[in-house]
Amino acid sequence: MEFKPIKPKKIYEEIVDQLKGMITRGELSPGDKLLPERELADQLQVGRSAVREAYRALEAIGIIEIRAGEGTFVRELNTKSMTDIMSFAVITGKGAILELLELRKIIEIEAAALAAERLTKDNLINLKKCLDKMKEDVNKGVVGEVSDLIFHHAITEAAHNSLLTRVISSVSDTMKTEMKKVRERMYETPGRPEILYKQHEEIYQAIVNRDPAEARKAMLNHLVSTEQVLIQVMNKDKI
Incomplete structure (x- = not known):
């Protein structure tokens, strides 16, 4: 039996977590002091410097605003704030990465279904180009994380929901580094790049066939497979 060392949180991180939790639960609202x-x-019952550091961290990611002579206030969250919050979460813990994966599954599965229902001719052409580029990367032995990202972005565009597109882009941008590690690890296993391409091809075909149920199934299969590899990567790297 192997145990991993416990990584204690810094005091300011505990304060950040408490304040973020209060905002998430609605105990603190935009504009509150x-x-x-x-x-x-x-x-x-902590040092003042820990609170100061927590406030600075929250200000840096756009959650609060420190106004000279007035005090510290909760800010309205915009798309950039969402990205910064997720980035901060990834930096501070492995658990947050897994939560982002769960969020990605919830959103992208339905995005694929919507794409199957709302696909236009231009969307179809764009998706095919993205899939062809992924095939080209596989043939060249290129990791191809950029092509993967563009393919998934093309699916959200085909869903024709601007808010959905912004949210998924935020999640994908936040996880870009980890996903590159996943693809590199996948490419260490013979035949795995072809399997990965096949998963994307199945997603593409379900969308082209305008079959929302099959699109959901294909996307779920792909994301679960990716999640399993990412967990292996994190455990090996001790994130």
Whole structure:
């Protein structure tokens, strides 16, 4: 039996987690004023410097705004803020990466189904070009994480939902580094690149056939397979 060393969180990260949780649960709303550093430090029984560092981290990713002479306030979240929040989460823990994978499954499976229902001629041409580029990468032995990203983006465009496109782009951009590791690891196994291409081909064919149920099934199969490899990569790299 093998145990992995526990990585204790820094105090400021615990404060960040508490404040993010309060915002997520609606206990803090955009425009709400946060406690002054000294007062929050007293309540949490921590040093004032830890609160200051937490506030700076939250300000850096666009969650709060520090106004000179007025105080610290919760900001309205926009698309950039969403990306920054997810990026911060990935930096601070393996669990957040797995949560992003779950989010990706929830969103992209339905995006594939919508694409099957709303596909236009231009979308079809674009998807075919993306798939052909992936095939070319496989033949050349190229990792092809960019082609993969573009293919998935083309699917969200075919779903014709601008908000969906922005959210998926945020998730994909956040996970770009980890997904490159996944594809590199996949390419270490003979025949795996061909399997990966086949999964994308099945997604493409289901969308072209305008079969939402089959599109969901094909996307789920692909994302579950990718998730399994990513977990192996994280365990090996001890993320």
